[in-house]
Amino acid sequence: MAEDLATLIKTGLKTRFIGREIIYLPSVTSTMDAARDEALNGAAEGTVIIAGEQTAGRGRLKRRWLAPEGNISLSIVLHPDTKNLPYLIMIASLAVVKSIKRTAGAAGQIKWPNDVLIDGKKVCGILIENEMRGNNVAYSVMGIGINVSLKVNDYNEIAQTATSLFADRIVLIRALLEEFDVLYQKLPDGNVIYKDWRNNLVTLGKKVKATWGKQIIEGVAENVDEDGALIIRGEDGTLTKVVAGDVTLQ
Ligand code: BTN
Numbered sequence: 001m002a003e004d005l006a007t008l009i010k011t012g013l014k015t016r017f018i019g020r021e022i023i024y025l026p027s028v029t030s031t032m033d034a035a036r037d038e039a040l041n042g043a044a045e046g047t048v049i050i051a052g053e054q055t056a057g058r059g060r061l062k063r064r065w066l067a068p069e070g071n072i073s074l075s076i077v078l079h080p081d082t083k084n085l086p087y088l089i090m091i092a093s094l095a096v097v098k099s100i101k102r103t104a105g106a107a108g109q110i111k112w113p114n115d116v117l118i119d120g121k122k123v124c125g126i127l128i129e130n131e132m133r134g135n136n137v138a139y140s141v142m143g144i145g146i147n148v149s150l151k152v153n154d155y156n157e158i159a160q161t162a163t164s165l166f167a168d169r170i171v172l173i174r175a176l177l178e179e180f181d182v183l184y185q186k187l188p189d190g191n192v193i194y195k196d197w198r199n200n201l202v203t204l205g206k207k208v209k210a211t212w213g214k215q216i217i218e219g220v221a222e223n224v225d226e227d228g229a230l231i232i233r234g235e236d237g238t239l240t241k242v243v244a245g246d247v248t249l250q
Contacts, residue, residue, distance in 0.1 A: 212245030
């Protein structure tokens, strides 16, 4: 059974790098840990780890990520150039938007930096963990979690803010890997990816509250840099660049 899911996804998978190797783990703490282990053992570019369930799924800012059986929980091992690191999050969120459109007909929007929303509620979270050796990337692990057939009302912590898709998990994963692969191959020209990502951001032009560390700023999300940073115009007219943090739409 374990091989079956990986084999089913690979059947007819049209990719050059992503998912040429797929490892399915019925139950794992986090696919981030399993993918890191694979990377340390020399896993090829694009190796994908998929979990049946995660018992300790993690999100950004040390948050817990709910990932029961039925959800999509996967991590991809990548070996990007350091200069391309900012584009990876853009590629992942765009691949999610394109694949849920293609397979479920759903219109996803990206909330800076890397949440995908449907009708204002979160359907997907993305986490990247990079291991640097000097100035080079030893490996990156790209984690993607998509809520599929998840009864969000059963979980108090996400009941108000999350949503879930009805979709064929295998078809959606295959589409996701294919969209990721196409975008990843565009990487020498990151500007194309940046523009596509920018066009899909729901955040721009909205009143936002951004928090990072102990800092809070309120204002209008005016733009995003090509390195992925959010530029907020505060009420006093000053511009602040937010590189990492949490943003709520007001
Ligand atoms: C977030 O929104 O905070 C990011 C959530 C990332 C969840 C995915 S599920 C697959 C991978 N394994 C994890 O433990 N986390 C990521």
